[in-house]
Amino acid sequence: MAKKRNSRLVAAEIIALWMENQSFPDRQLAKVQNDHAFILEVVNGVVRNQNIFQWLERQWLKKSPQPFFRAVLEVGLYQLLFMENVEQYAAISETVDAAKGRPGGPGNAKMINAVLRRAQREGEKVFQLLEKQPAHIRLSHPKYLMDRWTRQYGEAAAIRLAEWDNHPPATVLRIEQSAIDADEFKEKLREGGIEAEVHPFSSYEIFLQLPRGIAVKKVPGYSEGWFTIQDPATSVAVDLLAPRPGEAVLDACAAPGGKAAMMAGRMKGQGELVAMDLHDDRIAVLQENQKRLGLDWMEIVRGDARKPQALDGRTFDAILLDVPCLNTGVLRRRADARWRVDEERIGKIARLQREILDAGAGLLKEGGRLVYSTCSLEAEENEDLVAEWVQEHPEFVLEKTEKSFPPESGVDGAFAALIRRK
Structure with a gap:
């Protein structure tokens, strides 16, 4: 039987990979088999608090360590400064051990041990000093992003938004009411010892917030497709697209398939529902959820939303374009996304979004409707882009927009615009 790996080491390896090449941590986290909840929290916590750790390292170290040893150090710092349910002795001991097996390990392990002992002694002082730092440091967001939000929403709202991003996200599930009655499902949860609360955002759809620490695959009804x-x-x-039974509907950027499943429920299995995505790994996720939810009548197509030749010239009554974006409305779920926002990337992503909107609009039937949506809060991806596009395309009309600002809505950030072909 293989020896269980040091979970601090596993977390540090994922973080070091991210530091070195900006790889997506969630792809590595998906491969973790043991201590998943602990490693998930540590990895996301370290990535989220980069400005704080770098500020602290500037105070305490003469030079920054190599990425792997810096990752190990920050794994330890996160446990000592931010995790209340971790035994400090174990946090220090196992984190130091994680550094020892690499070239240069003994010397770096000694440095890491000294810094962690200091953090253990001076933790309260660290937070007192941190409170005096500028908002982008104490709230660990890029200064560029904080400045943008301050100009767009005002200083108080920008700070509230950054504070929201730093709270661990709740796990929320949507009941598949075509598969099980909501009251019956809640009773099944209670029988399984799970007390879930109805999310206040629930209306047409019923959302339940799970207690922390519940493994999703162990929730009753996971395999039966009772929830997403x-x-x-x-x-x-x-809600804006409002797909109806009997219509031809396209979800052009569909993976992982939550919105497609929601649309399938509203169409009651009647009509044509096509879920399209580009990459094989995302198609695999779509297929897995299709099977789990019993959506055999939904068609999955591998295709590029910018050049949708895979659809063979078909047209649709309703199209959802949930386009790739900067994710600034979901930074509490995508801790790494905050560090990828800059002027160049905003321009690049906006050009991609316009290409998808151009192509999607060409697939609409006369009188058909399209919803352009993002999980971003940036005007260049949302209001400004849509207004400019509609002005350039007089055969379309912008009927309505909706926006969720997390500190006010209590849910993730989102933008959606309903556009209709005249």
């Missing part, structure tokens, strides 16, 4: 995991903000775009 998704934030209530996902319903904003589907």
Whole structure:
């Protein structure tokens, strides 16, 4: 039987990979088999608090360690400064051990041990000093992003938004009411010892917030397709599109499939529902959820939303374009996304979004409707882009927009615009 790996080491390896090449931590986290909840919290916590750790390292170290040893150090710092349910002795001991097996390990392990002992002694002082730092440091967001939000929403709202991003996200599930009655499902949860609360955002769809620490695959009804995991903000775009039974409907950027499942429920299995995505790994996720939810009548197509030749010239009554975006409305779920926002990337992503909107609009039937949506809060991806596009395309009309600002809505950030072909 293989020896269980040091979970601090596993977390540090994922973080070091992210530091070195900006790889997506969630892809590595999906491969973790043991201590998943602990490693997930540590990895996301370290990535989220980069500005704080770098500020602290500037105070305490003469030079920054190599990425792997810096990752190990920050794994230890996160446990000592931010995790209340971790035994400090074990946090220090196992974190130091994680550093020892690499070239240069003994010397770096000694440095890490000294810094962690200091953090253990001076933790309260660290937070007192941190309170005096600028907002982008104490709230660990890029200064560029904090400045943008301050200009767009005002200083107080920008701070509230950054504070929201730093709270661990709740796990929320949407009941598949075509598979099970809501009251029956809640009773099944209670029988399984799970007391879930109805999310206040629930209306047409019923969302339940799970207690912390519940493994999703162990929730009653997972294999039977009784629910999907998704934030209530996902319903904003589907509510605007309002797909109906008998229509031809396209979800052009569909993976992982939560919105497609929501649309399938509203169509009651009647009509044509096509879920399209580009990459094989995302198609695999779509297929897995299709099977689990019993959506055999939904068609899955591998295709590029910018050049949808895979659809063979078909047209649709309703199209959802949930386009790739900067994710600034979901930074509490995508801790790494905050560090990828800059002027160049905003321009690049906006050009991609316009290409998808151009292509999607060409697939609409006369009188058909389209919802353009993002989980971003940036005007260049949302209001400004849509207004400019509609002005350039007089055969379309912008009927309505919706926006979720997390500190006010209590759900993820989202934007959706309903556009109709005249």
